[in-house]
Amino acid sequence: MNGPVLSKPEPLPFTSRMLKGRAAVVTGSTSGIGLGIAGALAAQGADVMLNGFGRAEDIERVRSSLADTHGVRVSYSVADMSKPDEIDGMITQATDDFGGVDILVNNAGIQHTAPVREFPIERWNAILAINLTAVFCATRAVLPHMESRGWGRIINIASAHGLVASVHKAAYVAAKHGVLGLTKVVALETATIGVTCNAICPGWVLTPLVQKQIDDIAAREGLSADDARAKLLGEKQPSLEFATPEQIGALAAFLCSDAAAQIRGAALPVDGGWTAQ
Structure with a gap:
């Protein structure tokens, strides 16, 4: 009697250095979430282009550390994400450095808070x-190469604010909702080829930007650092714990794996239960 016919096993999420030979561009990656993602991709063997602002000596220290630790090529682009021509130049530079761009992580972002009636138009723009137009520009620039090779991963770092709103964050919420819409469109347009587009939606992640908000709360309300941290988390994040850049990086690396090939157009929260409420 013949036994059951076994289907071919699904690929494991990670294999050793699964991204060796791939090249990634990660915007806003000189610190925080972007740096966590760059490190996770480099650890899987991808060559990485960093991008962002900071002191030249600090950026070089990060660049050389990633390259030495993971044995990959790491370059840096000073491109300003508010300028479409510089975004195009960044992708051209990555193509020259690495031979193409296989992975694009759109992470760069800024914030400003104010009531709608007081929100400065220059900050909105x-x-x-x-947070939005740069995602479109970079995506448009990398798609021809990805389509020609039949493989690519576009990962947009949105936010819990791409799924829900908060007061005084009109521009940020509008932009992040727009990122999720763009993610779905790109996913549909690439649905029949080996290019995927997804979004990660972090809640509170302990980065230098969030630490500044904690420090501001502590100073404004006369709280200790621990109490200010608890206040910030307690307003939104039921786990009462921050996500980490390393956790976001691990999810980004998973989305680059063969196991994630049919995850398309998804918005994946990493928010300690924020959007489950």
Whole structure:
């Protein structure tokens, strides 16, 4: 009697150095979430282009550390994400450095808070330019290469604010909702080829930007650092714990794996239960 016919096993999420030979561009990656993602991709063997602002000596230290630790090529682009021509130049530079761009992580972002009636139009325009238009520009620039090779991963770092809203964050919420819409469109347009597009939606992640908000709360309300941290988390994040850049990086690496080939157009929360409420 013949036994059951076994289907071919699904690929494991990670294999050793599964991204060796791939090249990634990660915007806003000189610190925080972007740096966590760059490190996770480099650990899987991908060559990485960093991008972002900071002191030249600090950026070089990060660049050389990633390259030495993981044995990959790491370059840096100073491109300003508010300027479409510089975004195109960044992708051209990555193509020259690595032979193409297989993975694009759109992470760069800025924030400003104010009631709608008081929101400065120049801050609205700046947030939309960096948090949304830059995602479109970089995606448009990398798609021809990915389509020609029949493989690519576009990962947009949205936010819990791409799924829900908060007061005083009109531009940021609008931009992140727009990122999720763009993610779905790109996913549909690439649905029949080996290019995927997905979004990660972090809640509170302990980065230098969030630490500044904690420090501001502590100073404004006369709280200890621990109490200010608990206040910030307690307003939104039921786990009462921060996500980490390393956790976001691990999810980004998973989305680059063969196991994630049919995850398309998804918005994946990493928010300690924020959007489950």
